[in-house]
Amino acid sequence: MQILRETNLEALSLAKRLGRKKTLEALKKSGLVGRGGASFPTAKKWEMALSVKSNERFLICNADEGEPGTFKDKFLIKNNPETLIEGILIAAYVLEVKRCFIYLRAEYENLRKELEQMIEKVLKKSGMNISIEIVRGAGAYICGEGTAIIQSIMGYRGQPMSKPPHPTIEGLWKKPTVLNNVTTLTCVPQALLYDDWNPNYRLFSISGDVKHPGVYEWELGVKMSTILETVKPKEKIKAMSFGCFGGIMPVREKEIVSPSLICKEGGCHHGAYSIIFIGEKNNIVDINLSMAKFYTYESCGKCTPCREGTIQLVELLKKIRSGNGTNKDLKLLKELAEHIQETSLCGLGQSCGNHILTGLKNFKKDYKSFRRKK
Amino acid sequence: MKEKILLNILHEVQDKNGYLSEKSLKEISKKYQIPISRLYGIVTFHTMLRTKKQGKHILEICGSPSCLLNDARTIEKFLEKTLKIEIGETTKDKRFSLYKTSCIGCCDCAPAMLVDGVPYTKLTIQRVKEILEELR
Numbered sequence: 001m002q003i004l005r006e007t008n009l010e011a012l013s014l015a016k017r018l019g020r021k022k023t024l025e026a027l028k029k030s031g032l033v034g035r036g037g038a039s040f041p042t043a044k045k046w047e048m049a050l051s052v053k054s055n056e057r058f059l060i061c062n063a064d065e066g067e068p069g070t071f072k073d074k075f076l077i078k079n080n081p082e083t084l085i086e087g088i089l090i091a092a093y094v095l096e097v098k099r100c101f102i103y104l105r106a107e108y109e110n111l112r113k114e115l116e117q118m119i120e121k122v123l124k125k126s127g128m129n130i131s132i133e134i135v136r137g138a139g140a141y142i143c144g145e146g147t148a149i150i151q152s153i154m155g156y157r158g159q160p161m162s163k164p165p166h167p168t169i170e171g172l173w174k175k176p177t178v179l180n181n182v183t184t185l186t187c188v189p190q191a192l193l194y195d196d197w198n199p200n201y202r203l204f205s206i207s208g209d210v211k212h213p214g215v216y217e218w219e220l221g222v223k224m225s226t227i228l229e230t231v232k233p234k235e236k237i238k239a240m241s242f243g244c245f246g247g248i249m250p251v252r253e254k255e256i257v258s259p260s261l262i263c264k265e266g267g268c269h270h271g272a273y274s275i276i277f278i279g280e281k282n283n284i285v286d287i288n289l290s291m292a293k294f295y296t297y298e299s300c301g302k303c304t305p306c307r308e309g310t311i312q313l314v315e316l317l318k319k320i321r322s323g324n325g326t327n328k329d330l331k332l333l334k335e336l337a338e339h340i341q342e343t344s345l346c347g348l349g350q351s352c353g354n355h356i357l358t359g360l361k362n363f364k365k366d367y368k369s370f371r372r373k374k
Numbered sequence: 375m376k377e378k379i380l381l382n383i384l385h386e387v388q389d390k391n392g393y394l395s396e397k398s399l400k401e402i403s404k405k406y407q408i409p410i411s412r413l414y415g416i417v418t419f420h421t422m423l424r425t426k427k428q429g430k431h432i433l434e435i436c437g438s439p440s441c442l443l444n445d446a447r448t449i450e451k452f453l454e455k456t457l458k459i460e461i462g463e464t465t466k467d468k469r470f471s472l473y474k475t476s477c478i479g480c481c482d483c484a485p486a487m488l489v490d491g492v493p494y495t496k497l498t499i500q501r502v503k504e505i506l507e508e509l510r
Contacts, residue, residue, distance in 0.1 A: 068440065109491045133379065135382060207443075209443050
């Protein structure tokens with residue numbers, strides 16, 4: 001796996017030899033984009049933070065990987081933490097940051113001690129005078145969002161804020177703050193050091209009805225048949241879901257996995273390439289119902305459409321599931337999901353209806369199977 | 375001066391006492407000059423910070439789609455039946471508190487649960503029986 005290549009602080013030495021500007025150029029040339037789901041060019045984000053004159057900047061490594069079906073960051077914290085910390089050090093060097101944070105989700109608490117020891121070891125080896133603090137999350141999915149994580153670190157409820165200002169310009173304690181994902185920061189030293197580093201490789205978190213779930217690395221454009229041959233379905237696969245937020249679509253073996261296929265044809269979003277394969281025996285309405293419950297549980301409560309709407313989505317799905325749903329309920333379900341998307345502030349609210357909309361679009365039969373004939 | 379990270383302070387107290395009592399929240403409020411209302415708001419916002427006394431062991435069963443596809447409901451029902459409590463409750467003998475949680479990132483070895491923060495994976499009824507036996 002490309003992502004497991006170690007760099008032994010050689011990339012940090014290279015960055016220091018090149019200087020800040022040339023390191024940034026090299027990173028830009030490498031084609032590294034964010035691996036948290038938004039695919040924003042990493043060097044561009046760093047440049048934005050540098051464009052603001054400030055006596056202080058902050059760096060947050062986002063290890064609050066809460067999207068259901070996603071576990072690639074955990075895999076990296078376990079298997080290549082040294083390169084991750086080197087990535088943080090390179091970012092800190094380029095951005096002139098003295099205080100860095102790793103926001104570690106509470107569910108990964110068992111990884112904290114070893115990560116702390118690794119931070120200490122790498123910092124000592126590098127001789128750099130910066131601090132890397134672990135912030136212990138406490139089980140709020142929303143804190144993975146860019147502005148919520150900042151509120152949370154500053155000692156407030158982790159609720160999203162309106163943008164602008166973007167955190168890169170005005171983040172922690174009103175200072176420019178760069179937020180990068182664990183995978184992105186692990187890529188940084190590799191992208192700088194290795195000439196043969198390929199920017200198109202992605203980590204896929206595969207789970208669900210398959211015999212060999214796990215973290216895999218494939219190049220974008222990989223054939224679906226290759227993925228299925230590797231992970232070996234337990235039964236005929238009916239659908240794939242991109243976490244909860246990305247939506248749900250049918251699996252066709254001949255197709256290649258590309259953003260255009262997923263987004264344009266499936267109406268989904270690939271996010272961080274977490275694929276939950278769903279076997280034939282499942283009804284998509286059941287899957288949608290479990291996902292809808294997740295959103296009621298995780299809505300931060302700030303925006304009314306999301307706070308109240310997610311509860312109503314669950315109620316409607318339950319009604320449909322019980323066989324008492326009518327055509328009117330299906331219409332209402334669609335309208336409500338769209339309405340929440342349009343009127344919520346953050347990514348959670350804007351995407352919480354996506355699994356239902358794509359479920360309705362791509363799996364009409366499943367919904368009709370429960371509909372009352374009236 | 376470096377600002378202290380409030381979440382870490384709250385976790386440290388919870389690690390020590392098992393939960394965040396009114397008394398300990400008042401102490402934190404006084405020490406760090408944070409209004410108690412704000413503190414309470416933060417604590418209740420997070421599912422893994424608790425304001426009530428917990429059982430000796432906290433079981434958190436994962437409710438993510440990957441776990442559900444791998445029969446997590448059977449495990450959940452078994453736990454409820456064996457411990458004679460429902461999700462969100464603590465056993466009478468104060469040994470176990472049972473919760474359902476969002477994805478714990480163990481989708482590749484589902485179904486899974488956290489036992490006092492440590493993931494236990496590839497759960498079967500037999501394995502859960504053994505885990506409970508070990509903890510009793």
